[in-house]
Amino acid sequence: MALYEYETLDVFTDRKFAGNQLAVIMDARGLSSEDMLTITREFNYSETTFILPPENPGNDARVRIFTPGYEMPFAGHPTVGTAIAMARARKLSGELKLELNTGVFPVKVDLDRAAPYAEFQNPNLPAQTGEAPDAALIEAALSLPEGAVDTGDHRPRVVGAGANFIYARTGLENVRRAKINTAGFDAIGLEQTIGVLVYAEGGEAKDATYHVRMFAPNAGIAEDPATGGAAAALPGQIALSQRLADGAHRWVIEQGFELGRPSRIHASVETAAGAVKSVRIGGDAVRVMSGQLDF
Helix, strand or coil, rough: EEEEEEEEECCCCCCCCEHHHHHHHECCCCCHHHHHHHEEEEEEECEEEEEEECCCCCCCCEEECCCCCCCCCHHHCCCHHHHHHHHHHHCCCCEEEECEEEEEEEEEECCCCCCCCEEEECCCCEEEECCCCCCCHHHHHHHCCCCCCCCCCCEEEECCCCCCCEEEECCHHHHHCCCCCHHHHHHHHCCCCCEEEEEEEEECCCCEEEEEEEEEEHHHHECCCCCCCHHHHHHHHHHHHHHCCEEEEEEEEECCHHHHHCCEEEEEEECCEEEEEEEEEEEEEEEEEEEECCC
């Protein structure tokens, strides 16, 4: 029996009991992949992360990310929350370099704010990685009426920036009313994607650029309160759907309101010649619990 220190955080929020829950195992040496999946299922959050020594000594840590269903290639709220937990525990400041399964992610951490804030640079630029299911199948999977999903310029696509998602645009009220239809999700298949992100312009907050929801039943996540990995690829979907002016774009992507866990994801996007050249994802995170896990 060994003891493993852990910390839990609520991410993409500046207050407890909102945002997306995360458990961080602060030193995961000695745990197998199967152990990590078992521990993740015990916490039963959207994701749990496991901090390991870096493979390259020039980096700060190797981080593995699990959902209750499987190991993730990359995910956003675990990257933000883990960087903040590490920086606080190790008394670090400035930029950390985290080794994830899809590359080395530089993460700037600011612990001097009222709520700690972290922003990562995604080394994977968003790109279309496949064809989406027919809009009618997506509508059925989300219990939406016929014709609800945009099939014009914003037609559904599979887009990824380290992790693949199906993107579907609809009206704000349809985003709010979406509900999983299990048989419908079985019909669309999610073998090469994490889940379906449905989005609309605007939202609850006056400064919201997009209001989104993300459903990933195959990952063991019926609905995610905040999905930084999907936010990191959303600029790819938008750039394929409409002309983005060259230069800097600052978006607020809100999520989790329908779950009672409101979240705010900050996306900084650089574009040139209509293409996305850089994506940074940031947000607050607050500590909720800490303790020891007997395993």
